[in-house]
Amino acid sequence: MTHDLVQLTPFDEHNQSLEANVHPPDWSNPTPSQPYHLVVIGAGTAGLVTAAGAAGLGARVALIERELLGGDCLNVGCVPSKGVIRAARVAATVRDAGEFGVNVADGATAVDFAATMERMRRLRARISPNDSVQRFADMGIDVYLGRGRFEDDTTVSVTTSSGDVSQLTCRKAVIATGARASAPPIEGLDSVRYLTNENLFSLTELPQRFGVIGSGPIGSEMAQSFARFGSDVFLFERGDHILTREDPDAAAVVQREFERDGIHLMLDSQQMKVSSLPDGSIKVTVTQNGSEVETVVDELLVAVGRAPNTDGLNLEGVGVAYDKTGVQVNDFLATSNPKIFAAGDICSQYKFTHAADFQARIVIQNALFALGPFGRRKASDLIIPWATYTSPEIAHVGVYEADAQRQGLEIDTYMQPLEDVDRAVLEGQDEGFVKIHTRKGTDQIVGATIVAENAGDLISEVTLAMTNKVGLGKIASTIHPYPTQAEAIRKLGDQINRTRLTPLAQKVLNILRRLNVGV
Numbered sequence: 064m065t066h067d068l069v070q071l072t073p074f075d076e077h078n079q080s081l082e083a084n085v086h087p088p089d090w091s092n093p094t095p096s097q098p099y100h101l102v103v104i105g106a107g108t109a110g111l112v113t114a115a116g117a118a119g120l121g122a123r124v125a126l127i128e129r130e131l132l133g134g135d136c137l138n139v140g141c142v143p144s145k146g147v148i149r150a151a152r153v154a155a156t157v158r159d160a161g162e163f164g165v166n167v168a169d170g171a172t173a174v175d176f177a178a179t180m181e182r183m184r185r186l187r188a189r190i191s192p193n194d195s196v197q198r199f200a201d202m203g204i205d206v207y208l209g210r211g212r213f214e215d216d217t218t219v220s221v222t223t224s225s226g227d228v229s230q231l232t233c234r235k236a237v238i239a240t241g242a243r244a245s246a247p248p249i250e251g252l253d254s255v256r257y258l259t260n261e262n263l264f265s266l267t268e269l270p271q272r273f274g275v276i277g278s279g280p281i282g283s284e285m286a287q288s289f290a291r292f293g294s295d296v297f298l299f300e301r302g303d304h305i306l307t308r309e310d311p312d313a314a315a316v317v318q319r320e321f322e323r324d325g326i327h328l329m330l331d332s333q334q335m336k337v338s339s340l341p342d343g344s345i346k347v348t349v350t351q352n353g354s355e356v357e358t359v360v361d362e363l364l365v366a367v368g369r370a371p372n373t374d375g376l377n378l379e380g381v382g383v384a385y386d387k388t389g390v391q392v393n394d395f396l397a398t399s400n401p402k403i404f405a406a407g408d409i410c411s412q413y414k415f416t417h418a419a420d421f422q423a424r425i426v427i428q429n430a431l432f433a434l435g436p437f438g439r440r441k442a443s444d445l446i447i448p449w450a451t452y453t454s455p456e457i458a459h460v461g462v463y464e465a466d467a468q469r470q471g472l473e474i475d476t477y478m479q480p481l482e483d484v485d486r487a488v489l490e491g492q493d494e495g496f497v498k499i500h501t502r503k504g505t506d507q508i509v510g511a512t513i514v515a516e517n518a519g520d521l522i523s524e525v526t527l528a529m530t531n532k533v534g535l536g537k538i539a540s541t542i543h544p545y546p547t548q549a550e551a552i553r554k555l556g557d558q559i560n561r562t563r564l565t566p567l568a569q570k571v572l573n574i575l576r577r578l579n580v581g582v
Contacts (some may be wrong), residue, residue, distance in 0.1 A: 064468055065303075065495055066078065066082070067464075068086075068130060068131070069261060069262045069265055070130075070131060070138045070139055070261065070264075070265070070360045071091060072260075072262075072265040073133075073265065073267060073322075073426070074519065075181075075184065076544050077181070077184035077185045077187070077188040078184055079138065080188040080191070080400070081131075081138075081184075081188045082131075082324055083189060084115045084132075084188070084191040084194070084195035084196070084197070084380070085132040085133050085137070085138070085191055085194055085195055085196065086128075086130065086131050086132065086196070087196055087197075088210060088568070090196055090206075090208055091220065092206075092207045092208060092209065092223065092227070092229055093205045093206075093207070094204065094229070095125070095229060095230070095231050095388060098217075098232040098233060098234065099121050099122075099123045099124060099125045099205070099231060099232070099233040099234070099239055100117065100124065100233070100234055100235065100431060101113070101114075101117050101123075101124040101125070101233060101234070101235050101236070101237060101240055101430065101431065102125045102126045102127070102211075102219045102231050102233040102235075102236045102237070102449035103117075103124065103126045103127065103236070103237045104127045104211040104219065104236065104237065104238055104239060104240055104376070105127070105128065105134070105211075105238065105239035105240035105241055105372070105409070106126055106127070106128035106132040106133070106134065106239075107133065107134020107136060107239060107240075107241045107404040107405070107408070107419065108134060108416045108419040108420055108423070109137060109237075109407025109409075109420070109422060109423045109426075110126060110128070110237070110238035110239035110240075110405060110406075110407070110423075111134075111194060112419070112423035112424065113201070113237050113239060113375070113406060113423040113426055113427060114126040114199060114204050114418050114427035115199065115204070115425065116424060116427045117415070117427050117430075117431060117457075118202050118203050118204045119202070119295070120427070120431070120432075122306045122431055124203075124204045124205070125204070125205045125206075125207060125231050125233070126199060126204050126205070126206050126207065126208070127207045127209065127211035127213070127219070128152075128208060128220055128368065129208070129209060129210045132194045132195065132196055132199070132206075133191065133194035134241050135241060135242075135243075135260070135408075136416045137187065137190065137194050138187075139193060139260050139261045139263075139264060140260060140416075141359040141416055141496075142186075142187050142190055143166055143183050143184075143187055143264040144260075144264075144281070144284060144285070145183065145452065146183035146186050146187065147179070147183055147264070147288050148181075148284060148288050148452050149195070149245055150174075150179040150182065150183075150288075151287065151288035151291040151292060151454075152291075152454060153183065154174050154291045154292060154344055154549055155291045155324070155454065158291070158490060159491075160322070162491060163352065163491070168201045171487075173293075174269070174291075174292045174293055175294075176266075176267075176269035176292055176326060177266065177267050177268070178543045179292070180264070180266060184262065184264075186216045188232070189551050192280045193449050194437045196208070197405075201326070202514075204237075204561060207221040207229060207231070208223065208327045209221040209222050209224070209227075209229075210222045210375055211376070212375055212376060212377050212384075213377045213378070213380060213403075213512050214230070214234070214377070214380075215380070215381060216236070216381045216382070216400050216403060217233055217234065217402065218230060218231065218232050218233075218563075219233065219236060219358075229443070230331075231411070234402070235402055235403070235404065235430045235431065236402065236403045237403070237405065237407040237426055237430065238376065238378075238383070238398070238403065238404070238406075238409055238410070239402045239406050239407050239409060239423070240371075240373070240376070240409050240418075241372050241406065241407055241408040241409055242370060242371050242372060242374035242389065242414065243261070243369065243370055243372055244365070244369065245368040245369055245370035246259070246365045246367075246368055247365075247367055249276070249335050249336070249337060249365075250336040250337070250548035251336050251337045251338045252333070252337055252365070254337075254338065254339060255337050255338065255339045255363065256339070256343075256345075257337075257363045257364070257365050258321065258362055258363060258364045258365065259365055260281055260366070261363070263319075263364060264323075264485060265283065266362070269289070269293060270289070270294055270300075270361040270362035270489055271294065271295060271361055272291045272294065272344070272359065272360040272361045272362075273290075273294040273295065273296045273297070273358035273360060273362050273363070273364070273498065274284075274296075274297045274299065274345065274347055274363040274364065275289075275296065275298045275299065275363075275364045275366055276296070276297070276299045276302040276335070276347075276363065276364065276365045276366060276367060277300065277365070277366040277367035278298055278302075278305035278306055278307070279306065279308070279367065280306075280365060280452075281366040281450040281464040282298065282366030282367070283298075283305055283306055283317070283321075283453050283472075284365065284434040284451065284452050284453055285322055285366065285383075286298045286321070286326055286362060286388050287320075287326065287453050287454060287524070289323060290321075290324045290325055291324060291465075294469075295327070295329065296325070296326045296328065297326075297329055297347070297358050297360060297544040298321070298326050298328055298329060299325045299329040299332045299349060300328070300329065300330050300331075300332060300334065301331070301332055301333065301345065301370075302330065302331070303330055303331055304330065305317065305318050305328065305330075306318075306451065306457065307479055309486050309512070310457070310459065310463055310497070310498065310512040311466070312479065312496070312510050312512075312514075312567055313457045313459075313496075313498075313514045314457070316455065316494055316495055316496075316514045317451075317453050317455065317457060317514070319494070320454060320494065321454065321455070326408070327358075328350060329351070329356070330351075331351050331352065331357070331417040332349035332350075332351060333350045333351070334347050334349065335347065335350075336348040337363065342358065343361075343379045343502070344359050344360065344361050345361070345362075345363045346358070346359050346505065349361065352484065353405075354574070365456050368410070369388075370387070371385070371388065371389035371390065371409050371410075372409060373385050373389070373390065373409070378390070381400050381403065382399055382400045383398045383400050383403055384398065384399040384561070388406075389408070389409050389410050389411075390405045390409050390410045390444075390501075391407050391410070392404070392410045394441045394442055394443050395425070395429045395433075395439050395440070395441060395442070396410070396422060396425055396426050396429060396442055397429065397556075400460075404424045404426045404429065404430050405426075406419060406422040406425070407419035407422060407423070410443075413447050413449070415447070415449050417448075418445070418446070418447050418449075421445055421447075422442060422445070424440075424446075425441075428440050440494050446460060446461065446526055446529050446530050447460070448522045448525075448526045449521070450518060450519030452519065454516060455492065455494060455495045455514050455515050455516050455518065456513075456514070456515060456516060456517065456518035456519050457511045457512065457513070457514050457518060458512070458515075458518035458519050458521065458522035459510075459511065459512045459513075459573055460510065460511050460522055460525055460526045460529060461500070461508070461509050461510030461511060461529060462474075462500060462509050462510035463510060463512070464476065466510070467500065467509070467510070468487045472502070472509065473502070473503035474500045474501060474502060474503055474509060474532065475500050475502075475503050475504070475559075475562075476498060476499070476501075477496045477498070477500075477535070477555045477558045477559060478496055478497070478498045478499075478555075479496060479498075479551045479552075479555050480493075480495075480496045481493045481494065481495040481496055481497075481514075481515060481548065481551060481559070483554075484546075484548055484550055484551045485545070485546040485550075486514070486546035486547050486548050486550065487548050487551070489546065490516075490548075492515065492516045492548070493511070493516070494514075494515075495514035495515040496513075496514055496551075497511070497512075497514075497515075497521070497551040497552055497555060498511065498512045498513075499511045499515050499525065499535060499552075499555050501534075501535055501559065503533075505534070506530050506534035506535040506537070507531075507532070507534055507535075507557050508525060508528055508534070508535055509529075513525075513551075515548055515551075516548075517548065521548065521549055521551075521552065522581070524538070524549060525552065529553070531572075535555060535556050535559045536556055536559050536560050537556070537574040538552060538553055539553055539555075539556025539557045539559070539560050540556070540558040541553065
């Protein structure tokens, strides 16, 4: 069964349950009876957190969504992708079981892709009540399903799919409409059937040959997952290595794992052209080192390019400045119209669910509870980590070495390979490291990169330290359970403490030792 929204295809019991929660077809929009303190357009993470937080503090709130509550994260992003990635990791564990003395019968690693995707849809539906229309209505929020549009800076109209229009008046408004997949200008791309993150998770059959354009987070995560499922994967990247925005040492570790997974790394791919073949497959032509190379795939995922969802909002009419990157905001997340704020992917360079969450909290404070310049919070004060969920994962917070060089920031760098961390060795996960940058001559942490199977979890200790100005030396004095991979972070604390052992300090310690032991 299919559905008008590709996100809900196949329209099985799980996607029907998802729809019933996040866009119930029998929902009737409320009738506005008085002005709202806040109207929020867009019900992804930023919009949901803004609406729930403001309503919880006593504000009258309206929440508008034209498609599915939960936005990209629930429906076509974080949630489904991690369900797929988990299945791929299990497949890799079975594949590699012999390394642990566990004998697996031949053929046992065959992946039932349809069952894998069915599991993802089932778990996505199970999570969806957290973002459901009914849950937010129960919070006292007026939820409107339809297209929001500014009529003026205190009036927002909502048009339903049937053409009914509601007029909402408000004191402040928040734009939280997010961003969508946007394909780059590739010759012939408009003439072929291709995938983005918006329809990838509707697949029910594993493509034998799977092409991926772009080795950023989405492209890398899905390339590795489909390779582990059994697809012959071709990953096209213009640069000379994958994950070009990450720490080069970190990208190199993941690239070696990709090669082990059998991914064809089509690096230095220039002058790309695509075309359809009579059998429905897709031919991808690139130039590498001056030679033209042709590759035929059955499905092609375009994993580069995002465009802000500004269409139809009438931003020009209310004096909200925006460009191809999104709505323009200041450090307080106010737009060029002081009555209108924005949060999340529509305005942020950090296009992560957790970033949208914390930006929404800033908007609540600044839009409803700040008095002029008093009580306002700044987005630039947020310390935002992120992770790419390949195997191993790459997690990062703060500055990279290249950032520090550009900023003229002098740093000291400490690195702990996982090959010297007992738990990582015992688990067969010793390809990776923890790298921490401190302000030169101090233990103040200014950045960190972790490459490990669970790096996304490990980075939180460093982020906590940075947020609360806890130095790396203090981490060394914090007892970590043995054996854990988090010990790698503590070992870096030991490293910095050893650098403080100056010749004078060594002499003093030697005197104290002799006084105590008589030698």
